Amino acid sequence: MSRRIKVASVCGSGTVSSSMVSQKIMDILKSAGYQAEAVEVNPSGMDMIAESGDVDMICHTCPLKKDYGIPKINATGFLTGIGEDTIAEKILEVAKTIK
Amino acid sequence: MSILNDELILTNVSVNDTNEFFEYMSKILLNLDLVEPTYFENIKEREVSFPTGLKGTSIAVAIPHTNAEHVKTNAIGVVVLDHPIQFMEMGSEDVVLDVEIVFPMIVKNPKEHIGILSKMMGLVQDEVSLKEIKKSNSKEEIKEIVNKFLE
Numbered sequence: 325m326s327r328r329i330k331v332a333s334v335c336g337s338g339t340v341s342s343s344m345v346s347q348k349i350m351d352i353l354k355s356a357g358y359q360a361e362a363v364e365v366n367p368s369g370m371d372m373i374a375e376s377g378d379v380d381m382i383c384h385t386c387p388l389k390k391d392y393g394i395p396k397i398n399a400t401g402f403l404t405g406i407g408e409d410t411i412a413e414k415i416l417e418v419a420k421t422i423k
Numbered sequence: 424m425s426i427l428n429d430e431l432i433l434t435n436v437s438v439n440d441t442n443e444f445f446e447y448m449s450k451i452l453l454n455l456d457l458v459e460p461t462y463f464e465n466i467k468e469r470e471v472s473f474p475t476g477l478k479g480t481s482i483a484v485a486i487p488h489t490n491a492e493h494v495k496t497n498a499i500g501v502v503v504l505d506h507p508i509q510f511m512e513m514g515s516e517d518v519v520l521d522v523e524i525v526f527p528m529i530v531k532n533p534k535e536h537i538g539i540l541s542k543m544m545g546l547v548q549d550e551v552s553l554k555e556i557k558k559s560n561s562k563e564e565i566k567e568i569v570n571k572f573l574e
Contacts, residue, residue, distance in 0.1 A: 337533070337536075340533070340536045343537055385516065386472075386473045386514060387472075387516040389516065398476070400512070400514035402542055403477070403540070404477050404478070404479070405544065406479070
């Protein structure tokens, strides 16, 4: 059994689109058999939690210029429903690499 | 009552860029007393940091919004542009979209924001409705189309 995957969901407000996409991310990871949890933040919140070193994957709907050394996935398609399969694939690909 | 504001349904709007668009929109919103005087500066800055362009399957739209403190109420507008203007795509730093319809989102209560945004996404995904809005010159018709998604 793999450990719980921690996802940071980032948007401009840290509450609205990040909550909408983190719902979908959790569904994808859980239906693929992973244990997962998400935290919703804005970019400055992301800076803070990145320092804790406790994030496995970043999904974002706002630009994130900084390289946190953590896999980043643009999840805006989860809002519009366009390209959802591609985003889901990327999420599962990253999930596979988490030990 | 729908959150869609009749006075914010605008067609054949001719502006050349986002700056002109926000100037135009801010004046209308201020006159209607829907936003704070800080709205104009804030919406411009926020669009740069957190772009709101969204590509539909054939029509690109944008859903510009500010944080709650710069607005006075909840309202959604529909602005059909005479010719497309460029918005950056949400979540990206370099993907430019030729936006044809803008849906300004004025949201005072953050708790309602998720619900409103989800409903608007239904519309963004519906190419048939977007095309109808684009070619329509009737406020009533546009109102009817958009309200189907907001109910």
